[in-house]
Amino acid sequence: MTWLITGGTGYIGAHVSLAMAEAGERVVVLDDVSTGVPERLPAGIPLVRGSLGDRELVDRTMAAHGVTGVVHLAAKKQVGESVEQPLRYYRENVHGLTVLLEAAVAAGVERFLFSSSAAVYGVPDVELIDEDTPAVPINPYGETKLTGEWLVRATGRAHGMATACLRYFNVAGAVRPGLADTGVFNIIPMFFDRITRGEAPRIFGDDYPTPDGTCVRDYIHVADVADAHLAVARRLATGDGHGDLTLNVGRGEGVSVRRLADLVAEVTGHGREPVVEPRRAGDAPRAVASVARITGELGWSASLGVREMVESAWEGWCHHHPGARAAAHPGAHSGAPAR
Helix, strand or coil: CEEEEECCCCHHHHHHHHHHHHCCCEEEEEECCCCCCHHHCCCCCCEEECCCCCHHHHHHHHHHHCEEEEEECCCCCCHHHHHHCHHHHHHHHHHHHHHHHHHHHHHCCCEEEEEEEHHHHCCCCCCCECCCCCCCCCCHHHHHHHHHHHHHHHHHHHHCCEEEEEEECEEECCCCHHHCCCCCCCHHHHHHHHHHCCCCCEEECCCCCCCCCCCEECEEEHHHHHHHHHHHHHHHHHCCCCCEEEEEECCCCCEEHHHHHHHHHHHHCCCCCCEEECCCCCCCCEECECCHHHHHHHCCCCCCCHHHHHHHHHHHHHHHCCCHHHHHCHHHCCCCCCC
8 A cells, every 4th residue: 555645744644654655565655845855865765845735736646656555744833923824824734625625525534633733622620631631722723723623533434444644742853963853843853942042042931830840741762652653554454443533642750941941951051040931822731642542552651751842852953053063062162153
């Protein structure tokens, strides 16, 4: 069988594409490359450049490559931007998915894996978030992901398609430097960006009802996220449990922002005390996954820890920002910090 991976040149998408190809799965990538990097893909994986909104292109791609399963990762994903541009997010994330599902049904695709997000939960006040925790998203990005889940499940039920929705938590790290996250939207790259500018990392709020007053999050290595996609794709391919799966993908362990900042300091050696700024609107004190369901369904669990995430992310950051190491140790070189 052949898997169509949408958004396969993105940060997470490239890791999923690589993991599935290295495991012997046949894959083809469809991506408009608006935020992706084609060079992330290993040789031998076909790349079709174009938009999911182009139904003819999607049809041709599925027919030409004999697609029998879809892994859908392509989406706009910045929370703040979604608040400012909700129409764009609904168009890209919901309309694009609708076109893809229509094409999949027409092509007789039997398996569909949807990349969702923990953003569907909003800010639940629970110790561990399981898949039955009410989904109450608080921004358009989370709304589009929840709507996407509804569309995928309904289509699967109506057309006999095995489906899965993966709600992953805070993704970090890289399997090799060239595949690292190049954006500055998540906390670890945000720390690195400040260090590279010669500035102290920022912590937003230290008065939360948590052990050290900072937010607690569930961080998961992108290699584990990719491995989870592979495991779920293979479950769908067996036909075992035909229907739909909704699974959290995390480590089930919380790490505070303060602890993460300390770990970044250890790995980079930057030596700058974080500055504490006011809370950001919408930040939950704690968001940690229950991973009992994915372990029970698949026998799967994450294998990499937070230090490995930070170390590999730092190597990737330095790969893309050659002045970062010098900026982390300003006393060890002359001249101004790299910017």
